[in-house]
Amino acid sequence: MNEEYWKAIVECNGAFDGRFYYGVASTRIYCLPSCRSKTPKKEHTRIFATAEEARKSGFRACKRCRPDYPIRYGPDGEMAIRVTELIESEYDKPLTLDRLAEVLHTSSSHLHRTFRRVTGMTPAEYLRNIRIQTAVEKLKEPGLNITDIALATGFRTASHFTTVFRESMGYSPSEYRQLHKYAAANAVEKRRPI
Ligand SMILES: [Zn+2]
Known part of the structure:
Protein backbone atom coordinates (compact mmCIF):
# COMPACT_ATOMS: atom_id res chain seq x y z
CA MET A 1 0.00 0.00 0.00
CA ASN A 2 1.27 3.39 -1.12
CA GLU A 3 1.54 5.56 2.05
CA GLU A 4 0.46 8.69 0.19
CA TYR A 5 -2.75 6.94 -0.90
CA TRP A 6 -3.41 5.52 2.56
CA LYS A 7 -3.03 9.01 4.05
CA ALA A 8 -5.51 10.38 1.45
CA ILE A 9 -8.04 7.68 2.45
CA VAL A 10 -7.66 8.38 6.18
CA GLU A 11 -7.98 12.15 5.61
CA CYS A 12 -10.81 11.81 3.02
CA ASN A 13 -8.73 13.99 0.72
CA GLY A 14 -10.80 15.09 -2.29
CA ALA A 15 -7.68 16.20 -4.18
CA PHE A 16 -7.09 12.51 -4.91
CA ASP A 17 -10.56 11.87 -6.38
CA GLY A 18 -10.13 10.53 -9.88
CA ARG A 19 -6.46 9.66 -9.31
CA PHE A 20 -7.31 6.38 -7.64
CA TYR A 21 -10.18 4.43 -6.10
CA TYR A 22 -10.11 2.12 -3.12
CA GLY A 23 -12.06 -1.04 -2.45
CA VAL A 24 -12.78 -2.70 0.89
CA ALA A 25 -12.32 -6.45 0.60
CA SER A 26 -14.68 -7.26 3.50
CA THR A 27 -17.66 -5.38 1.98
CA ARG A 28 -16.77 -5.55 -1.75
CA ILE A 29 -17.56 -1.81 -2.03
CA TYR A 30 -15.32 0.74 -3.74
CA CYS A 31 -15.04 4.44 -2.95
CA LEU A 32 -13.49 7.77 -3.87
CA PRO A 33 -10.60 8.85 -1.61
CA SER A 34 -12.86 11.67 -0.30
CA CYS A 35 -15.59 9.27 0.91
CA ARG A 36 -16.81 10.10 4.42
CA SER A 37 -17.68 6.53 5.31
CA LYS A 38 -15.76 4.82 8.13
CA THR A 39 -12.02 4.39 7.40
CA PRO A 40 -11.51 0.74 6.47
CA LYS A 41 -8.88 -1.53 7.98
CA LYS A 42 -5.66 -1.10 6.05
CA GLU A 43 -5.31 -4.83 5.44
CA HIS A 44 -8.78 -4.93 3.83
CA THR A 45 -8.08 -2.01 1.51
CA ARG A 46 -7.26 -2.43 -2.16
CA ILE A 47 -6.23 0.32 -4.58
CA PHE A 48 -7.57 0.63 -8.14
CA ALA A 49 -6.47 3.01 -10.88
CA THR A 50 -9.97 3.27 -12.35
CA ALA A 51 -13.57 2.63 -11.34
CA GLU A 52 -13.76 0.08 -14.15
CA GLU A 53 -10.87 -1.89 -12.66
CA ALA A 54 -12.70 -1.97 -9.32
CA ARG A 55 -15.91 -3.17 -10.98
CA LYS A 56 -14.08 -5.85 -12.92
CA SER A 57 -12.60 -7.13 -9.66
CA GLY A 58 -16.14 -7.61 -8.34
CA PHE A 59 -16.54 -4.43 -6.28
CA ARG A 60 -19.76 -2.38 -6.21
CA ALA A 61 -19.91 1.42 -6.14
CA CYS A 62 -20.44 3.02 -2.71
CA LYS A 63 -23.93 4.58 -2.43
CA ARG A 64 -22.52 7.46 -0.42
CA CYS A 65 -19.64 8.87 -2.49
CA ARG A 66 -20.89 7.51 -5.86
CA PRO A 67 -17.50 6.75 -7.44
CA ASP A 68 -19.41 5.59 -10.55
CA TYR A 69 -20.82 9.10 -11.07
CA PRO A 70 -18.79 10.85 -13.72
CA ILE A 71 -18.55 14.23 -12.03
CA ARG A 72 -15.53 15.52 -13.86
CA TYR A 73 -16.76 15.46 -17.44
CA THR A 122 -22.73 0.99 -22.54
CA PRO A 123 -26.22 2.04 -21.32
CA ALA A 124 -27.33 -1.58 -21.92
CA GLU A 125 -24.56 -2.90 -19.66
CA TYR A 126 -25.46 -0.39 -16.96
CA LEU A 127 -29.13 -1.37 -17.22
CA ARG A 128 -28.26 -5.05 -16.97
CA ASN A 129 -26.09 -4.43 -13.89
CA ILE A 130 -28.89 -2.55 -12.14
CA ARG A 131 -31.40 -5.28 -12.98
CA ILE A 132 -29.09 -8.02 -11.72
CA GLN A 133 -28.22 -6.14 -8.52
CA THR A 134 -31.93 -5.61 -7.81
CA ALA A 135 -32.70 -9.25 -8.60
CA VAL A 136 -29.96 -10.40 -6.20
CA GLU A 137 -31.66 -8.47 -3.37
CA LYS A 138 -35.09 -9.85 -4.27
CA LEU A 139 -33.78 -13.43 -4.39
CA LYS A 140 -32.92 -13.09 -0.70
CA GLU A 141 -36.64 -12.65 0.07
CA PRO A 142 -38.09 -16.17 0.32
CA GLY A 143 -41.68 -15.22 -0.61
CA LEU A 144 -40.98 -14.15 -4.20
CA ASN A 145 -40.89 -16.65 -7.06
CA ILE A 146 -38.44 -16.44 -9.97
CA THR A 147 -41.03 -15.28 -12.53
CA ASP A 148 -42.23 -12.46 -10.27
CA ILE A 149 -38.63 -11.35 -9.72
CA ALA A 150 -37.92 -11.51 -13.48
CA LEU A 151 -40.91 -9.32 -14.32
CA ALA A 152 -40.29 -6.90 -11.43
CA THR A 153 -36.73 -6.30 -12.61
CA GLY A 154 -37.59 -5.61 -16.25
CA PHE A 155 -36.94 -9.02 -17.85
CA ARG A 156 -39.47 -10.19 -20.41
CA THR A 157 -39.59 -13.81 -19.23
CA ALA A 158 -38.21 -16.01 -16.48
CA SER A 159 -36.00 -17.85 -18.98
CA HIS A 160 -34.49 -14.63 -20.34
CA PHE A 161 -33.85 -13.58 -16.71
CA THR A 162 -32.20 -16.93 -15.97
CA THR A 163 -29.90 -16.68 -19.02
CA VAL A 164 -28.75 -13.13 -18.24
CA PHE A 165 -28.39 -13.86 -14.52
CA ARG A 166 -26.26 -16.93 -15.18
CA GLU A 167 -24.01 -15.03 -17.61
CA SER A 168 -23.45 -12.32 -15.07
CA MET A 169 -23.29 -14.27 -11.78
CA GLY A 170 -22.20 -17.75 -12.85
CA TYR A 171 -25.28 -19.33 -11.22
CA SER A 172 -28.93 -19.61 -12.12
CA PRO A 173 -31.30 -17.53 -9.92
CA SER A 174 -32.48 -20.68 -8.08
CA GLU A 175 -28.91 -21.83 -7.46
CA TYR A 176 -28.02 -18.37 -6.19
CA ARG A 177 -31.01 -18.44 -3.83
CA GLN A 178 -30.00 -21.86 -2.46
CA LEU A 179 -26.42 -20.68 -1.90
CA HIS A 180 -27.64 -17.56 -0.11
CA LYS A 181 -29.95 -19.64 2.11
CA TYR A 182 -27.11 -21.97 2.95
CA ALA A 183 -24.73 -19.09 3.73
CA ALA A 184 -27.35 -17.36 5.90
CA ALA A 185 -28.10 -20.59 7.80
CA ASN A 186 -24.39 -21.09 8.39
CA ALA A 187 -24.03 -17.55 9.72
CA VAL A 188 -26.84 -18.19 12.23
CA GLU A 189 -25.15 -21.41 13.24
CA LYS A 190 -21.90 -19.57 13.97
CA ARG A 191 -23.59 -16.91 16.06
CA ARG A 192 -25.25 -19.46 18.35
CA PRO A 193 -23.64 -19.42 21.81
CA ILE A 194 -21.82 -22.55 22.92
ZN1 LIG B 1 -17.80 5.73 -0.49
Whole structure:
Protein backbone atom coordinates (compact mmCIF):
# COMPACT_ATOMS: atom_id res chain seq x y z
CA MET A 1 0.00 0.00 0.00
CA ASN A 2 1.27 3.39 -1.12
CA GLU A 3 1.54 5.56 2.05
CA GLU A 4 0.46 8.69 0.19
CA TYR A 5 -2.75 6.94 -0.90
CA TRP A 6 -3.41 5.52 2.56
CA LYS A 7 -3.03 9.01 4.05
CA ALA A 8 -5.51 10.38 1.45
CA ILE A 9 -8.04 7.68 2.45
CA VAL A 10 -7.66 8.38 6.18
CA GLU A 11 -7.98 12.15 5.61
CA CYS A 12 -10.81 11.81 3.02
CA ASN A 13 -8.73 13.99 0.72
CA GLY A 14 -10.80 15.09 -2.29
CA ALA A 15 -7.68 16.20 -4.18
CA PHE A 16 -7.09 12.51 -4.91
CA ASP A 17 -10.56 11.87 -6.38
CA GLY A 18 -10.13 10.53 -9.88
CA ARG A 19 -6.46 9.66 -9.31
CA PHE A 20 -7.31 6.38 -7.64
CA TYR A 21 -10.18 4.43 -6.10
CA TYR A 22 -10.11 2.12 -3.12
CA GLY A 23 -12.06 -1.04 -2.45
CA VAL A 24 -12.78 -2.70 0.89
CA ALA A 25 -12.32 -6.45 0.60
CA SER A 26 -14.68 -7.26 3.50
CA THR A 27 -17.66 -5.38 1.98
CA ARG A 28 -16.77 -5.55 -1.75
CA ILE A 29 -17.56 -1.81 -2.03
CA TYR A 30 -15.32 0.74 -3.74
CA CYS A 31 -15.04 4.44 -2.95
CA LEU A 32 -13.49 7.77 -3.87
CA PRO A 33 -10.60 8.85 -1.61
CA SER A 34 -12.86 11.67 -0.30
CA CYS A 35 -15.59 9.27 0.91
CA ARG A 36 -16.81 10.10 4.42
CA SER A 37 -17.68 6.53 5.31
CA LYS A 38 -15.76 4.82 8.13
CA THR A 39 -12.02 4.39 7.40
CA PRO A 40 -11.51 0.74 6.47
CA LYS A 41 -8.88 -1.53 7.98
CA LYS A 42 -5.66 -1.10 6.05
CA GLU A 43 -5.31 -4.83 5.44
CA HIS A 44 -8.78 -4.93 3.83
CA THR A 45 -8.08 -2.01 1.51
CA ARG A 46 -7.26 -2.43 -2.16
CA ILE A 47 -6.23 0.32 -4.58
CA PHE A 48 -7.57 0.63 -8.14
CA ALA A 49 -6.47 3.01 -10.88
CA THR A 50 -9.97 3.27 -12.35
CA ALA A 51 -13.57 2.63 -11.34
CA GLU A 52 -13.76 0.08 -14.15
CA GLU A 53 -10.87 -1.89 -12.66
CA ALA A 54 -12.70 -1.97 -9.32
CA ARG A 55 -15.91 -3.17 -10.98
CA LYS A 56 -14.08 -5.85 -12.92
CA SER A 57 -12.60 -7.13 -9.66
CA GLY A 58 -16.14 -7.61 -8.34
CA PHE A 59 -16.54 -4.43 -6.28
CA ARG A 60 -19.76 -2.38 -6.21
CA ALA A 61 -19.91 1.42 -6.14
CA CYS A 62 -20.44 3.02 -2.71
CA LYS A 63 -23.93 4.58 -2.43
CA ARG A 64 -22.52 7.46 -0.42
CA CYS A 65 -19.64 8.87 -2.49
CA ARG A 66 -20.89 7.51 -5.86
CA PRO A 67 -17.50 6.75 -7.44
CA ASP A 68 -19.41 5.59 -10.55
CA TYR A 69 -20.82 9.10 -11.07
CA PRO A 70 -18.79 10.85 -13.72
CA ILE A 71 -18.55 14.23 -12.03
CA ARG A 72 -15.53 15.52 -13.86
CA TYR A 73 -16.76 15.46 -17.44
CA GLY A 74 -18.79 18.70 -17.78
CA PRO A 75 -21.97 18.51 -19.88
CA ASP A 76 -21.15 14.97 -21.08
CA GLY A 77 -20.89 13.90 -17.45
CA GLU A 78 -24.23 15.51 -16.70
CA MET A 79 -25.81 13.60 -19.54
CA ALA A 80 -24.28 10.37 -18.25
CA ILE A 81 -25.66 11.09 -14.77
CA ARG A 82 -29.14 11.70 -16.23
CA VAL A 83 -28.87 8.35 -18.04
CA THR A 84 -27.91 6.49 -14.85
CA GLU A 85 -30.79 8.17 -12.98
CA LEU A 86 -33.29 7.28 -15.67
CA ILE A 87 -32.08 3.70 -15.77
CA GLU A 88 -32.23 3.44 -11.97
CA SER A 89 -35.82 4.68 -11.89
CA GLU A 90 -37.11 2.80 -14.96
CA TYR A 91 -35.11 -0.46 -14.99
CA ASP A 92 -38.33 -2.42 -14.40
CA LYS A 93 -39.81 -1.11 -17.67
CA PRO A 94 -38.92 -2.16 -21.23
CA LEU A 95 -36.24 0.49 -21.51
CA THR A 96 -34.54 1.08 -24.88
CA LEU A 97 -31.76 3.33 -26.09
CA ASP A 98 -34.31 5.22 -28.21
CA ARG A 99 -36.49 5.87 -25.17
CA LEU A 100 -33.48 7.23 -23.21
CA ALA A 101 -32.48 9.42 -26.16
CA GLU A 102 -36.02 10.75 -26.50
CA VAL A 103 -36.24 11.77 -22.84
CA LEU A 104 -32.84 13.48 -23.01
CA HIS A 105 -33.58 15.17 -26.34
CA THR A 106 -30.58 13.73 -28.13
CA SER A 107 -29.82 11.04 -30.70
CA SER A 108 -29.40 7.45 -29.56
CA SER A 109 -25.93 7.20 -31.18
CA HIS A 110 -24.69 10.36 -29.42
CA LEU A 111 -26.10 9.14 -26.11
CA HIS A 112 -24.51 5.72 -26.51
CA ARG A 113 -21.10 7.14 -27.45
CA THR A 114 -21.05 9.76 -24.68
CA PHE A 115 -22.18 7.38 -21.96
CA ARG A 116 -19.60 4.84 -22.96
CA ARG A 117 -16.75 7.36 -23.08
CA VAL A 118 -17.62 8.78 -19.66
CA THR A 119 -18.46 5.60 -17.74
CA GLY A 120 -16.62 2.85 -19.65
CA MET A 121 -19.93 0.96 -19.99
CA THR A 122 -22.73 0.99 -22.54
CA PRO A 123 -26.22 2.04 -21.32
CA ALA A 124 -27.33 -1.58 -21.92
CA GLU A 125 -24.56 -2.90 -19.66
CA TYR A 126 -25.46 -0.39 -16.96
CA LEU A 127 -29.13 -1.37 -17.22
CA ARG A 128 -28.26 -5.05 -16.97
CA ASN A 129 -26.09 -4.43 -13.89
CA ILE A 130 -28.89 -2.55 -12.14
CA ARG A 131 -31.40 -5.28 -12.98
CA ILE A 132 -29.09 -8.02 -11.72
CA GLN A 133 -28.22 -6.14 -8.52
CA THR A 134 -31.93 -5.61 -7.81
CA ALA A 135 -32.70 -9.25 -8.60
CA VAL A 136 -29.96 -10.40 -6.20
CA GLU A 137 -31.66 -8.47 -3.37
CA LYS A 138 -35.09 -9.85 -4.27
CA LEU A 139 -33.78 -13.43 -4.39
CA LYS A 140 -32.92 -13.09 -0.70
CA GLU A 141 -36.64 -12.65 0.07
CA PRO A 142 -38.09 -16.17 0.32
CA GLY A 143 -41.68 -15.22 -0.61
CA LEU A 144 -40.98 -14.15 -4.20
CA ASN A 145 -40.89 -16.65 -7.06
CA ILE A 146 -38.44 -16.44 -9.97
CA THR A 147 -41.03 -15.28 -12.53
CA ASP A 148 -42.23 -12.46 -10.27
CA ILE A 149 -38.63 -11.35 -9.72
CA ALA A 150 -37.92 -11.51 -13.48
CA LEU A 151 -40.91 -9.32 -14.32
CA ALA A 152 -40.29 -6.90 -11.43
CA THR A 153 -36.73 -6.30 -12.61
CA GLY A 154 -37.59 -5.61 -16.25
CA PHE A 155 -36.94 -9.02 -17.85
CA ARG A 156 -39.47 -10.19 -20.41
CA THR A 157 -39.59 -13.81 -19.23
CA ALA A 158 -38.21 -16.01 -16.48
CA SER A 159 -36.00 -17.85 -18.98
CA HIS A 160 -34.49 -14.63 -20.34
CA PHE A 161 -33.85 -13.58 -16.71
CA THR A 162 -32.20 -16.93 -15.97
CA THR A 163 -29.90 -16.68 -19.02
CA VAL A 164 -28.75 -13.13 -18.24
CA PHE A 165 -28.39 -13.86 -14.52
CA ARG A 166 -26.26 -16.93 -15.18
CA GLU A 167 -24.01 -15.03 -17.61
CA SER A 168 -23.45 -12.32 -15.07
CA MET A 169 -23.29 -14.27 -11.78
CA GLY A 170 -22.20 -17.75 -12.85
CA TYR A 171 -25.28 -19.33 -11.22
CA SER A 172 -28.93 -19.61 -12.12
CA PRO A 173 -31.30 -17.53 -9.92
CA SER A 174 -32.48 -20.68 -8.08
CA GLU A 175 -28.91 -21.83 -7.46
CA TYR A 176 -28.02 -18.37 -6.19
CA ARG A 177 -31.01 -18.44 -3.83
CA GLN A 178 -30.00 -21.86 -2.46
CA LEU A 179 -26.42 -20.68 -1.90
CA HIS A 180 -27.64 -17.56 -0.11
CA LYS A 181 -29.95 -19.64 2.11
CA TYR A 182 -27.11 -21.97 2.95
CA ALA A 183 -24.73 -19.09 3.73
CA ALA A 184 -27.35 -17.36 5.90
CA ALA A 185 -28.10 -20.59 7.80
CA ASN A 186 -24.39 -21.09 8.39
CA ALA A 187 -24.03 -17.55 9.72
CA VAL A 188 -26.84 -18.19 12.23
CA GLU A 189 -25.15 -21.41 13.24
CA LYS A 190 -21.90 -19.57 13.97
CA ARG A 191 -23.59 -16.91 16.06
CA ARG A 192 -25.25 -19.46 18.35
CA PRO A 193 -23.64 -19.42 21.81
CA ILE A 194 -21.82 -22.55 22.92
ZN1 LIG B 1 -17.80 5.73 -0.49
